[in-house]
Amino acid sequence: MSFMIIGCKKSTVNKIDLSNNWVFKQLNDTIWRTAEVPGTVHTDLLKHNIIENPFYRLNEHHVQWVDKEDWVYKTSFTISKEILEKEQLEIEFQGIDTYSDIYVNNSKVLSTDNMFRSYKVDVKEYLKEGDNELKIILESPIKKGIEKYDAIDYQIEVSDNDLAKIGKVEGDKKVSVFSRKAGYHFGWDWGPRLVTSGIWRPVILKNWNHFKIEDVFIRQKILKDSAQLSAEIEILSTKELEKSELEISINDTILVTKDFPLSIGKNKFTIPFIIKNPKLWWPNGMGNQYLYDINVKVSHKNHSDEKQNRVGLRTIELLREKDSIGTSFYFKVNGVPTFMKGANYIPQDLFLPRVKDSNYHHILSSAKEANMNMIRVWGGGFYENKEFYDLCDEMGLLVWQDFMFACAMYPGDTEFLENVKQEAIDNVKHLRNHTSIALWCGNNEVLSAWERWGWKQKVTKEQSEKAANTTWQSYVDIFHKVLPEVVEQYDSDRNYWASSPSSELGVPESHTDGDAHYWGVWWGKEPFNNYNVKIPRFMSEFGFQSFPELATVNKYTIPEDHDIFSEVMKSHQRSSIGNGTIKEYMLRHYKQPKDFESFLYVSHLLQAYGITTGIEAHRKNRYRCMGSLYWQINDCWPVASWSSIDYYGKWKALHYGVKESFKKTIVSFDDKKDEIKLFIATDSLSDFSAKLVLNLLDFEGNKLHSWNKEIQVKGNDSQSYFSLNKKELITLSENNDQQFLNATLIVNNKVIDVKQHFFIPFKNLKLPQPEITFDASENEEEYIVTLQSKKLAIGVFASGNFDENFSDNYFNMLPNTEKKITIKKGNIKTLTDFNSQLKIMSLVDSY
Structure with missing residues (x-):
């Protein structure tokens, strides 16, 4: 049977992906069916039409039998004489969900009980030249959970998110906490109960001579004018080696070379190094996310292994x-x-x-x-x-x-x-x-x-x-x-x-x-x-x-x-x-x-x-x-x-x-008993000058009053920059069911933020029909919708059977304004089809 060789071409540690040729069955069944690995029992059953889509209508309730059964997965793979002669042959199971017994050529090599762990097992003594079989028996997480539930003399408290009743569990027992398995699989207050089993992450056969890098941790020590770091390296060796060579490179430039011996078993080394004039990594909105490619390579004659990490420098x-x-x-x-x-x-x-x-x-x-x-x-x-x-x-x-x-x-x-x-x-x-x-x-x-x-x-x-x-x-x-x-x-x-x-x-x-x-x-x-x-x-x-x-x-x-x-x-x-x-x-x-x-x-x-x-x-x-x-x-x-x-x-x-x-800088109304304040919150790291414009408008767009203020906004802060006395406002605003405040923040002649404030709940507003018109056009990649509104429109929503998202949606439009929104073409291939699908509505259309 074929398999895929993966991993770094420079390394003599070979990695073979054992994701092909899997079949599965219910433990006591006789019929084997093809399976996908990585995968789950449920998705394999779906593929063979044994169960229906559990997300559709009430189908979830019809598949609760799956988690009460034990399942068997197996595959075959070919091992050459060359591979078999390697000093180390190890299978890494990167994710087994959850309880399993694992056999290589009918010899049990491992049991697992934690979905979140990876497991490694030395299989050299179990493999043979030619065809080999790997078999995994997956035990029901519900049966194992009940066994553990019944084994203790007190009851462990579990929230109602464990939907044992929907799961048809014996005695409605909430067994989720006994298994190191994703809690939401047992149900949550936003999710179904679908308790999975399966080989959910890759299975890799590794083979090598002499040594393999197990782990590299790049620890940041000091970050100032230069970055002082260390590489904490863990190496597994099968031989005593008087001299091996280590090389640390950053962005393909070698920074460190060092010779050191290796002893049989685990070897740990800490190697310091420095990056001069470091470029910092910043969170989104605060700067760039510069990442250094740091490669650690260990060599001895014709044998080598290496690991690469992308690391940002930040505190x-x-x-x-x-x-x-x-x-x-x-x-x-x-x-x-x-x-x-x-x-x-x-x-x-x-x-x-x-x-x-x-x-x-x-x-x-x-x-x-x-x-x-x-x-x-x-x-x-x-x-x-x-x-x-x-x-x-x-x-x-x-x-x-x-x-x-x-x-x-x-x-x-x-x-x-x-x-x-x-x-x-x-x-x-x-x-x-x-x-x-x-x-x-x-x-x-x-x-x-x-x-x-x-x-x-x-x-x-x-x-x-x-x-x-x-x-x-x-x-x-x-x-x-x-x-x-x-x-x-x-x-x-x-x-x-x-x-x-x-x-x-x-x-x-x-x-x-x-x-x-x-x-x-x-x-x-x-x-x-x-x-x-x-x-x-x-x-x-x-x-x-x-x-x-x-x-x-x-x-x-x-x-x-x-x-x-x-x-x-x-x-x-x-x-x-x-x-x-x-x-x-x-x-x-x-x-x-x-x-x-x-x-x-x-x-x-x-x-x-x-x-x-x-x-x-x-x-x-x-x-x-x-x-x-x-x-x-x-x-x-x-x-x-x-x-x-x-x-x-x-x-x-x-x-x-x-x-x-969440924009870098926002304006926000704060409606108190006697006054309405305008706050500006900003993540800008420096102070800046701005102009705050506040208009009292009616739904037709008539300006009833206006306030303008030049302000100095304090960086990385939030403050109130303007206040309206409500008594004064009452004299200006006689019909609060037909009027609103509109605040605009302007920096360097550019509008940074716009915010509306309504005096009463939306349900009590006397909203007019906004008289929205729109036109659609296209370029090579997207459709462009141009909207005009004669009067105030709240919650303008563009919809249709589109699999992409509009650049903006559910927005307000001020009277006598225009707005352009775009959407990638996605599943809609012609402008004619797009126009036939497109629907525009606003809040008044929902009544």
């Missing part, structure tokens, strides 16, 4: 200093206090091998385009693929990296703790060379659940004090000992934060210390205006839901499902208060939409209005709050959720709104 600190409020929580990058603008990120699919490089590029380039500088990799998913972090490095997106623990307590037995330790070592070593990694965080909301959600009291009352103490000790062992000790040993230059949110080690969140997750809006049904009141030191989660647009909804429904309370629409909504909460908030701010399509559209406007209110509140109160990470940027299936980009990559109104609210 990053988490500052926690006592002040008049409490204790700060903010990041300094290259010595500059940096307001973090970004979002929480979840896995992009339930079936992880389906996520392609193009999907990563789309989500992360969308984040960059929306002026973000930080992404939080949330703890209920998985440690992302290298492509994700490479793109974050290139795009200037700092990564808040959770370890994979979320919304549950966990076992604390010796075996579990050792598994967690090895998982942490694997992933810290795997990710630490990425410049984008800013923070290691132990877990998501576990401390909050124990201390604030009533879990501690529940365990004490319903089980025993001993059970509570055992549960808490497990928490301490994992998050106060094992994980921080791994970070200290393997990546000590980065900060560790035990739980998000929290105030201190073991102390639950407050709005005066640490980071916060504010869910008073949504779960607490509090008004959007509370975002202006509940201001933490760093907002690492807050959010509000919307539905996807109709083009996406049509991909998982049929017309008879088009009611937000239909069974299909409720099934594609996993929040327990879901669709009704969207409607409740909507009717606070907007009129009842006239039909299903309009309801979806207005839900977008509502979500964008709420979350941008929060973002601007955080930026206005920069003296107190230095981060705004909303929940969430993306989806893992088509669903009503908190995302700003839906499963098919379509930007919602929220993402367009975020792009505006």
Whole structure:
């Protein structure tokens, strides 16, 4: 059978990709079917039409049998005499999901029990010249979970995100916490329950003589006029070698050469080197993302191996200093206090091998385009693929990296703790060379659940004090000992934060210390205006839901499902208060939409209005709050959720709104009891002169009053630069249901930002028909839509069956103005077809 040889041509360590010729079957079945590796059982079953698309309508409920079965995968490959004679032959399993027994030529060589770890096994003694067989038996994660659940004499608290009832698990047992496997596979309040198994990352056969570089860590020591670094190198050798040669090169220029001996086994060396006049790496919006290609090569006669890393030079600190409020929580990058603008990120699919490089590029380039500088990799998913972090490095997106623990307590037995330790070592070593990694965080909301959600009291009352103490000790062992000790040993230059949110080690969140997750809006049904009141030191989660647009909804429904309370629409909504909460908030701010399509559209406007209110509140109160990470940027299936980009990559109104609210410099209204203030928040590192123009307009475009002010804007700051007394405003504005304020910020004769402020809720405005006209043209790559509006238009939305996103959408148009938007041609090949698809609407059209 054929195989693919991969790896660096300069290295004599050969890598053979064993991704071909796989077949699979249910353990007790007799029929073998072709399989894809990397892949999952579910996607292989889909390929053979044994199950239907679980994302369509209610099909998820019909495939819950899959995770109760054991599965077998096998492949054959040919080994030549030349390869067999190599001193070392090792198979690396980069990702097995999750429980497996692995056989080479019917000899068991390995068992696995952690989806997040990579496993290496020496297979030289098991291989033979000619045909060889590799077989992997995947045991049901549900059966293993039940076995572990039943083996302990107390019950571990798990959130309702473990959808055991949908999963038809024996006794509705929540078994997710017993397996080191992606928590969201068991369900979440934005995702389905599809508990996968499979060979989800590549399987590589490595063979070599003499030595192999196991790991290279480029540690930054000092960054000033020159950068002092060290290469911490780990080499595995099969021989005693008196002399081997080491070479460190940067951007193909050799900086260091050195001779050293190798002993049998693991060898560790630390080699210092200097980069003169270093070019700095900056977060998105603050400067360039310069990356150095640093190559480490080890040679001995005809044998060599090398590893290359792309490394940016920057400093990053988490500052926690006592002040008049409490204790700060903010990041300094290259010595500059940096307001973090970004979002929480979840896995992009339930079936992880389906996520392609193009999907990563789309989500992360969308984040960059929306002026973000930080992404939080949330703890209920998985440690992302290298492509994700490479793109974050290139795009200037700092990564808040959770370890994979979320919304549950966990076992604390010796075996579990050792598994967690090895998982942490694997992933810290795997990710630490990425410049984008800013923070290691132990877990998501576990401390909050124990201390604030009533879990501690529940365990004490319903089980025993001993059970509570055992549960808490497990928490301490994992998050106060094992994980921080791994970070200290393997990546000590980065900060560790035990739980998000929290105030201190073991102390639950407050709005005066640490980071916060504010869910008073949504779960607490509090008004959007509370975002202006509940201001933490760093907002690492807050959010509000919307539905996807109709083009996406049509991909998982049929017309008879088009009611937000239909069974299909409720099934594609996993929040327990879901669709009704969207409607409740909507009717606070907007009129009842006239039909299903309009309801979806207005839900977008509502979500964008709420979350941008929060973002601007955080930026206005920069003296107190230095981060705004909303929940969430993306989806893992088509669903009503908190995302700003839906499963098919379509930007919602929220993402367009975020792009505006995260701009380098924004103007923002602050409506108080007696006055309306205008704030300017900027991430510019220097002061600048600007002109602030404020107009009171009616919906026809008539200017009722105007205020102009020349101002000096303070860099990297937020301040109020203008105030309107409401009593004065009342004398100017008699019909507040037909008038609004429009603020324009001008720098060097260029408009930097424009913002409208309405005096009353949108539902009470007497909006005219805006009389929008539009014309479409094209160039080689895109269609151009030119719109004119005679009167005020709110939420102008261009839609159609397009697989690309418009350059702008869901925007307001002032009276008697023109706007151009563009869209890549994508799936629409002719201008005629584009015109037939294109639909333009605004808020008044939804009533």
